[in-house]
Amino acid sequence: MRSDTRFHDIEISKRKASLLLKRLCGGDETLALRAAARIRRASYWAAKSPEEILAERERVQHKHALDAIAVEAGFGDWRHMKAEADARLRAAFNPEQLFGLRASFFINLWFTTYEEAEAVLAAHPRRFLFPFRSQFVICGAELLADQGIDTADPDWELIGRDWVHPRDMAARARLSASVARQLSCAREVQP
Incomplete structure (x- = not known):
């Protein structure tokens, strides 16, 4: 068992x-x-x-x-x-799900290296850093909220809002499950 x-x-x-x-x-x-x-x-x-x-x-x-x-x-x-x-x-939550057609309505910052993205996240700690294929994206809370994701979840702070190199892997695992559920529920209510 x-x-x-x-x-x-x-x-x-x-x-x-x-x-x-x-x-x-x-x-x-x-x-x-x-x-x-x-x-x-x-x-x-x-x-x-x-x-x-x-x-x-x-x-x-x-x-x-x-x-x-x-x-x-x-x-x-x-x-x-x-x-x-x-x-x-x-x-599990796949960050690429965030950056479909709806993401084009928001200002997202795209980077080719993690180091560049990490530096911008340090300067703008209220934003979120995600991987996207071979790139890195920093987005605002508005994009996540628009897709039904709770940006007030304390686990975001525990991971440092950095999905690529989170400070707390257990918090990231909880967020992954939570965000996957939230995205699933949001898709059910969207036309």
Whole structure:
């Protein structure tokens, strides 16, 4: 059972699974035995001892290593971990959503480097800094409010109004979920 709600990076988990499989099949028997003990976390191999897994190591597949990594992260298996990650990705706020057609009615400052944008944000701390593809945008509270986003949320101050390099990652995670909900609700009421 999961003990926390942290988001586990899928790509990092894939690399960990590959490394686990390499250790299992590598020449160092101590590392291979430890890897076999970890592979047992995958339901397919749960009934086998680490020694039995070592004897059959050529049958261990990448999907088994993925399952083991997912179980170590607190998920039931890889599919469960991937489904949760996909759901969180869909629910998360994507700053590019802010800069559609409606954004052209507001004064937004565009920059090619984060350093330029950060300097302007420091000079205008009541504005907000967001990434947009390979650029950076500073916008006013009016743009966010027009799209149904609560700019008075204290988490904006906790992140320093900087989405790219927030001061507080937990506050940014809360804002991401909150802003995604607010944008969804605002779209439902707009014609």
